[in-house]
Structure formats: structure tokens, C-alpha cells
Amino acid sequence: MKAAHVRPDYHLYEDLFQEGLILYAEMLEQLPSEKTRTEIDKLSFRKIIWQTLNRLHKEQLNCERNTDIEEAYDLGEIKDLDNLVILKGEIKEFSEIERLILLEHLIGNSTLRQLSAEYEIPRRSLTRTKHNLLEKLREILNR
Template sequence: MKINREAFIAAWENQRLVRGALKAAHVRQDYTNYDDLLQEGICVYAQMLDQPGSLSPEEVDRRSFRKIIWHTIDQLRKEQKTSERQTELEQARDLGMMNNWDNYLILEREVAQMSELEQLLFFHNLIAGEPISALVQEARVTRVQLQRIKRQLLAHLRQVLDVQITNL
């Protein structure tokens, strides 16, 4: 994505619109990632300004405002999902589900390398015990595909943990 220099400067000079959109998305200025969201909002606004079209400046501002709100909400949801997954892993450790610290560290490293689908299966099916049929809607793939991915994931985790055990 390329942004025209003039469009970026115009967006930077009109930070008030972006800050208003962040406020409308209920993001407070003391939020730890406020500056990151502000910068992303400015980039979104610059992209909207850079698009050729026959819209009036007021209409571009109105549409940009809405787009920044939705982009911000999407980013906040992604952060929340990541935080929830991390919390689930920490709760599993705290509940005594992972007694061996080395295995926990290995699993933590492996979880970071998993795809979103594998993480969904790992946390919801393997850790929380939800049935695969309940995850079909959220994953947007068939039950058969989820079962295949689960088998591959379990085989991979067994292999990684077996290698660790033989190295001890």
C-alpha cells in the first residue's frame, strides 16, 4: 500500500478527525497502544484521501471517520483475542495441567508458531475440551478438515515432546 505524501501530510494535519474516531471507538488517551492506533488511523485516513473519486471533502471525511472506527475496533478485537489465548495458556499452567516446566516452554514456543486454525484447535478443543463440531462455525472449515488438522497437530506435538524427552 502506497500513500501519497500530500495525502499523508493532510491526514497528519487533521489528526482531530482521527482522534475523534478513536474516541468514538471508546479508546482513551491513556490506553497503552493509543499512539499505535492513532498512527494507523492516520494511515487509513491518508489512504482515503489518496483515493481518486468525485466525493466532496466532507463526504471523504465522513467515510474516513467510519472506516477508522471500524479499523480500530478490528485491531482491538485482535488484541483481545491474543490476550485471551495467552491467558488460557497461563490458566492451563496454573491449574496444574502442565506439571513439567520444560514441556510448558516447548509448548509455548510451538503455540507461537501455530496457524490460527491450529491455535483454535489447541486452546478450545485440546485444552478447554470443546467438541470439534462446536468449532466448525468459528473456524469456517469442515469437521473433517478440523479433525485432520488436529491429528497432524497432535503428531507434531508428540514428535517435538519426544525429542525433548530423549535429549534429557
């Protein structure tokens, strides 16, 4: 798990660990017996690492999608015209990246990955800015 950079306090640590053990057992059964134990261990280790990284990537994408939907839903119910006027005034004070995320990601349904590739901004930076933007919008709307 260390090689995949998964810490023991990660919420899926035990699941990933168990899947790794199961995969190792499957590899011991599947690989031909003429291979040495060292070769089998190396191949198994690589396969476990790749499967773990793949699962972590899928989990990250799933969390990102769910977060987008949940947080955008909270903000998407702007029923009051006053809130729209307030937002219109506040948008002028947003940074260029915040406006980009608001208009193209939250409203325009572009993914952060697409924005990252198109504008050459790290996806992690976009995710952090999006989180801060959503907090800022909540604060503005709750005034």
C-alpha cells in the first residue's frame, strides 16, 4: 500500500488491502509453476499496484462527480431575484480562475479535466479553487 501512496487512515485502505491479497492469491494460482517465486512476486506486485492505482483513480473521479452534483445542487436553487443581483455584483470581484470554474464548469458542465487541459492549469489547483469558490458563494448567498 505504501508503493501506491495509500495511508492506513484512508477510508478505503482495508478494502484495497483485501483486494490486493485476493489478487495475489489469484496470481499464485494462475501463473505457471515453472516461474520462480521471486518472478511471481514481482509480477503480482506490479499488478496489485496498477489495480490499486486504477481503483483510486476511479474513486477520485466518482467523488469529484458526486461533489459537483451535491455542491452545485445546493447553489443551483437560486430562486430569489435579489440573490441573482448580489451574485452579479460579486462575480466582478472573482479571480479569472473562479469565473472560469463558475461559468464553464458549474454552469457549462465542462469537467475540471477538460478545463485543466484547455487552459493548462493543474487539475488539483482547479479543484481547490472550486471548493473555495463554492464556500464563497454559500457565504455570499447566506448574507
